[in-house]
Amino acid sequence: MNKYLIDYLRCSLCKNELTYLPFATGQKGTNDSREMETDGCLRCSCGMIFPIIGGVPRLLPESFLDYETVIEKNIPGYHIVRSKILASYKEIIDFSTTRNRSIKQTFGFEWSLLQTSEQVNVWDLNDRQFEDQLWNELKAEETDFKNATAIDVGCGHGRSGMLLAEKCSIVFCLDIGRSVEHAAKINSRMNCIFIQADLNHLPFANGSFDIVYSSGVLHHNPDTKAAFSKVSALVKKGGILCVWLYKPFHNSIHKVMLGLRNITTRLPLKLQFWLYFFTLLPIHKIMGLLKGKSKSWREIMINQLDMLSPKYRHEHAPYEVEAWFKAAMYTNVEMTTTNNYGFSMRGTLAEDAK
Ligand SMILES: [Zn+2]
Incomplete structure (x- = not known):
């Protein structure tokens, strides 16, 4: 557990x-961060x-139901607490439970492919290229990182957050899925904190962060612009927001893949995995060999799952996203990286923004 949690985290509802209430001792609630060494709960x-399970705070509205068997054993009178929560928030919790079920499965499974000691490239980038791309996307000065608080919304495997933690004072890495468990396990930096949460119910006060980064996440929500507004609310005045989003790609194979999504998004995840493993994976392997590029099966499968599994996958033109930034009172709005599939855009929140 980490001393920054109580200072920054808020009730996501x-x-x-x-x-903080530790499970191990059953002590009464405390705000003394030095005591946060064990699993417990935040009330x-x-x-x-x-x-807080496995050292990772779970701040989804339905998290207490996901871990109910553990909570039941550790909180006296839990059935009364449960009734009180459901009396206040039943509608939100039911909605969130239903909506998040497939999202948690899809992205949790996708990133579980990186839980290996093998070196696996992500998005065609090796570690060095991945790091260079992050700094290029943010296009921040070294002074912007000094003493900065940062957050990676939709951190997946957690590499971006761990890199940010080398330069920033505190970095929160948030993901809706259980990929945060592996990321937290391999993370060695005390100032890098992994939490499980949903951008629709962010567990932070507005304006908490100097740097808000979200790569390849917002377009997997029902309404990308609404998701943009949610993460934008976390930015401090004078702070930086940087997002990476898909853009329209006028390529016939890409269009076929988008068409296939009408079928694939309805299939069970395990079936999708084996289907792609025995069809698309060999095709990619052969095409890679013909081009003289050798990708690992894990990298190829992550790419395929990201394309074909998520329920939502929107594409946006850069001018459209630039308009969102400007309407939200960002200055120095700039597209910082681009490739066939997407682009990153960053802006600085005006000091006189509302
Ligand atoms: Zn509350």
Whole structure:
């Protein structure tokens, strides 16, 4: 557990401050960060309860239901707490549970392919290229990182957050899926904190971060612009927002793949995996060999799953996203990287923004 949690985290439903209650001792609630060494839960005065399992705070509205068997054993009178929560938030929790079920599975499975000691490139980039791309996307000065608080919304495998933590004071890495568990396990930096949460219910006060980064995430929501507004709310005045999004790609193979999504997004995830493993993977392997490029099967499968599995996959033109930045009062708005599939855009939130 980490000393920064109580200072920064808020209830993802009412935004009130939280109190830490360790499971191991059953002590009464405390805000003393030095005591946060064990799993436990974060509790809000509104009644909500958020478990900390495996050292990772779980701040989805439905997290207490996901880990109910653990909570039941550790919180006296849990059935009363549960009734109180459901009396206040049943509709939100039911909606979130249903909506998040497939998202958690899809992205949790996708990133589980990186849980290996093998060196696996991500998005065709080796570690060095991945790092260079991150700094190019953000296009920030070294002074922007100094003493900065940062967040990676939709951190997946967690590499971007761990890199940001080398330069920033504190970095939160948030993902809706359980990829945060492996990322937290391999992370060695105390100032890099992994949490499981949903951008529709962000567990932070507005304006908490100097740098807000979200790569390849917003377009997997029902409404990309609405998701943009949610993460934008986290940016401090004078802070940086940087997003990477898909753009329209006028290529016949790409169009066929988009058409296939009408079928693939309805298939069970395991079936999709084996289907792509025995069809698309060999095709990619052969095409790669013909071009003299050798990709690992894990890298190819991550690319295929990201294309064909998520329920939502929107594409946006850069001018459209630039308009979102400008309407939200960002200055120095700039497209910082681009390739066939997408682009990154960053801006600085004006000091006089509302
Ligand atoms: Zn609350």
